[in-house]
Amino acid sequence: MKGKSIFKNIIFWVITAIILIVVLGPLLWIYLTAFKSAGDIMTGQLIKQVAFTPTLDNFKRLFTAFPFFQSLLNTLIVSIGSTILVMIIALPAAYSFARWNTGGGHILFTTISTRMFPGVVAALPFFILFQKLNLLDKHIGLILLFMYFNVSFATFLLYGFFRDVPVELEQAAQIDGYGRFDIFRRVVLPLVLPGIATTSVFCLIWSWNEFLFAFLFTRNVARPLTVLISSFWGSIDVQYGPMAAGAAIGVLPTLVAAWFMQRYIIRGLTFGAVKG
Amino acid sequence: MSRANNNASGLGVYSLERKPSAWETLSSEKYFKWVLIIPLIVVLLVFMLYPLIYCLYNSFKEGGLSGTIFVGLDNYIKMMRDKTFWVPFSRTMQVTVICIIFEILIGLGIAMLWNRDFKGQNFIRGLVLLPLLVAPLILSLVWNFLLEYNIGFINQVFDAIGIGRVKWWEPRWALYTICAITIWQWFPFSTSVLLAGFKSLPRDVFEAAKVDGSSSWYTLRRLTLPMLSPLIVIIMLLRTMWLIRLFDPLYGTTRGGVNTELLDWMVYRTAFVYFDVGYGSTLAIISLYLTIIVGAIMFRQLIRALNAGTK
Numbered sequence: 001m002k003g004k005s006i007f008k009n010i011i012f013w014v015i016t017a018i019i020l021i022v023v024l025g026p027l028l029w030i031y032l033t034a035f036k037s038a039g040d041i042m043t044g045q046l047i048k049q050v051a052f053t054p055t056l057d058n059f060k061r062l063f064t065a066f067p068f069f070q071s072l073l074n075t076l077i078v079s080i081g082s083t084i085l086v087m088i089i090a091l092p093a094a095y096s097f098a099r100w101n102t103g104g105g106h107i108l109f110t111t112i113s114t115r116m117f118p119g120v121v122a123a124l125p126f127f128i129l130f131q132k133l134n135l136l137d138k139h140i141g142l143i144l145l146f147m148y149f150n151v152s153f154a155t156f157l158l159y160g161f162f163r164d165v166p167v168e169l170e171q172a173a174q175i176d177g178y179g180r181f182d183i184f185r186r187v188v189l190p191l192v193l194p195g196i197a198t199t200s201v202f203c204l205i206w207s208w209n210e211f212l213f214a215f216l217f218t219r220n221v222a223r224p225l226t227v228l229i230s231s232f233w234g235s236i237d238v239q240y241g242p243m244a245a246g247a248a249i250g251v252l253p254t255l256v257a258a259w260f261m262q263r264y265i266i267r268g269l270t271f272g273a274v275k276g
Numbered sequence: 277m278s279r280a281n282n283n284a285s286g287l288g289v290y291s292l293e294r295k296p297s298a299w300e301t302l303s304s305e306k307y308f309k310w311v312l313i314i315p316l317i318v319v320l321l322v323f324m325l326y327p328l329i330y331c332l333y334n335s336f337k338e339g340g341l342s343g344t345i346f347v348g349l350d351n352y353i354k355m356m357r358d359k360t361f362w363v364p365f366s367r368t369m370q371v372t373v374i375c376i377i378f379e380i381l382i383g384l385g386i387a388m389l390w391n392r393d394f395k396g397q398n399f400i401r402g403l404v405l406l407p408l409l410v411a412p413l414i415l416s417l418v419w420n421f422l423l424e425y426n427i428g429f430i431n432q433v434f435d436a437i438g439i440g441r442v443k444w445w446e447p448r449w450a451l452y453t454i455c456a457i458t459i460w461q462w463f464p465f466s467t468s469v470l471l472a473g474f475k476s477l478p479r480d481v482f483e484a485a486k487v488d489g490s491s492s493w494y495t496l497r498r499l500t501l502p503m504l505s506p507l508i509v510i511i512m513l514l515r516t517m518w519l520i521r522l523f524d525p526l527y528g529t530t531r532g533g534v535n536t537e538l539l540d541w542m543v544y545r546t547a548f549v550y551f552d553v554g555y556g557s558t559l560a561i562i563s564l565y566l567t568i569i570v571g572a573i574m575f576r577q578l579i580r581a582l583n584a585g586t587k
Contacts, residue, residue, distance in 0.1 A: 092312035116571035210409035
């Protein structure tokens with residue numbers, strides 16, 4: 001009986017190890033490649049793929065030969081800008097939905113349905129509009145677009161967090177003579193801070209990762225990181241080194257967020273339906 | 277109750293002596309909820325209606341940017357007969373179904389494996405979540421590199437252990453390769469959702485089943501799966517929503533070539549590569565309708581799940 005359970009244990013750990021290798025391998029590969037010399041990247045020898053002398057050449061090239069910092073800055077500006085805008089709009093709306101069921105569920109339903117709105121459908125009309133308004137290749141243009149595709153998600157996620165706040169607390173505050181606005185600001189907001197943090201991080205990450213709009217609506221000035229990294233994969237030659245170095249840096253914040261938000265990832269990705 | 281509210285919002289005492297200020301009116305019980313919601317409604321109206329009306333209007337026209345010829349329903353008729361529409365459409369459905377099936381099967385398998393206490397369980401479950409939030413575009417570039425025929429690590433390993441190199445991006449396999457990359461990134465999602473589901477299952481029912489001597493297959497089919505089915509439905513719906521819109525992994529790998537063109541890529545190509553505004557708009561409208569149907573079913577379900585969860 002005992003021998004069998006040891007055997008079962010070994011199987012369990014072997015399978016678990018395989019799962020981890022499969023999941024983490026490609027992520028690790030980004031970082032391995034980033035520190036390889038050009039020769040080691042293109043090598044046909046298997047040993048050299050794993051055992052190599054690390055070098056910072058790729059990062060040096062990335063920083064000097066390409067507008068990497070500009071792209072990083074663009075991504076930061078656009079992500080943070082759109083997230084702030086989203087929160088300004090989504091916070092009060094989510095509270096209203098959660099507390100008064102404003103619109104009897106219909107407005108909430110419409111709001112969240114817009115998350116289904118295909119990016120490419122919006123892309124063409126906005127491209128032509130932005131051309132007229134001279135918003136192409138501008139930060140503000142991307143900020144507006146990212147706000148548009150994050151706002152419904154944020155509203156819905158925050159709605160779930162606001163619903164967790166007991167109504168009794170607000171009623172107590174009302175009896176104490178607080179006005180509506182003060183209740184929102186002083187009683188409810190502090191209680192949903194974790195929700196606000198979670199939602200903001202998700203909005204930041206979606207904007208950070210976004211590619212379609214970023215690719216269509218920017219050329220040089222406002223070009224964010226994802227587009228720069230994708231440009232290393234040309235149709236004629238591929239700049240593996242700088243690509244891996246750029247990816248290594250670009251992926252880092254999302255990995256950190258995934259690690260520290262473990263508790264909230266599932267809640268966020270399921271729009272709050274599964275609490276994880 | 278409503279009288280108490282009026283008193284609390286500061287109107288009660290002074291209302292006889294003077295008219296409430298605009299601020300007091302707006303933050304009163306009656307209007308406050310609408311004041312809060314106005315910005316959202318304005319944003320939604322502008323950002324949803326404008327593209328919709330634009331596409332609808334242009335789908336009845338022909339030609340490029342300056343196309344002014346009204347052609348009625350010609351674009352729609354063209355689309356119905358157009359093989360280049362139906363092929364990407366059916367491909368998209370194929371990808372959606374394949375990815376969802378495998379994600380749920382793999383996710384369920386791993387969730388069942390890990391549904392017990394083991395050393396470092398939180399650490400390991402956390403590690404598996406790591407790819408979830410990484411940009412799909414970057415991951416597809418990395419996978420493209422890993423699967424490269426000559427220098428790709430996976431092909432080198434396959435070569436070394438005698439399987440031989442695989443042409444992952446051959447027209448016959450490329451679509452499935454893209455599916456595999458997507459499944460790789462997203463099975464941790466099903467795993468984690470289902471693990472959360474397992475945690476919430478009532479213990480005693482399973483103990484009773486064990487005492488009754490029912491086989492583990494029977495327990496899985498008759499107890500576990502039915503109890504997890506709401507979660508599986510949520511996974512399916514959410515994943516459908518993401519998968520119908522699959523675009524980034526195409527850009528990082530085949531760029532729509534070798535029989536991998538999907539719905540969104542086709543709209544993108546028509547509108548932005550050929551700049552055929554009329555036909556592009558038509559495709560966009562149809563694409564939108566297809567997703568609205570899925571979305572309508574799905575968010576009703578989600579809201580129901582959300583309400584069930586909090587009550």
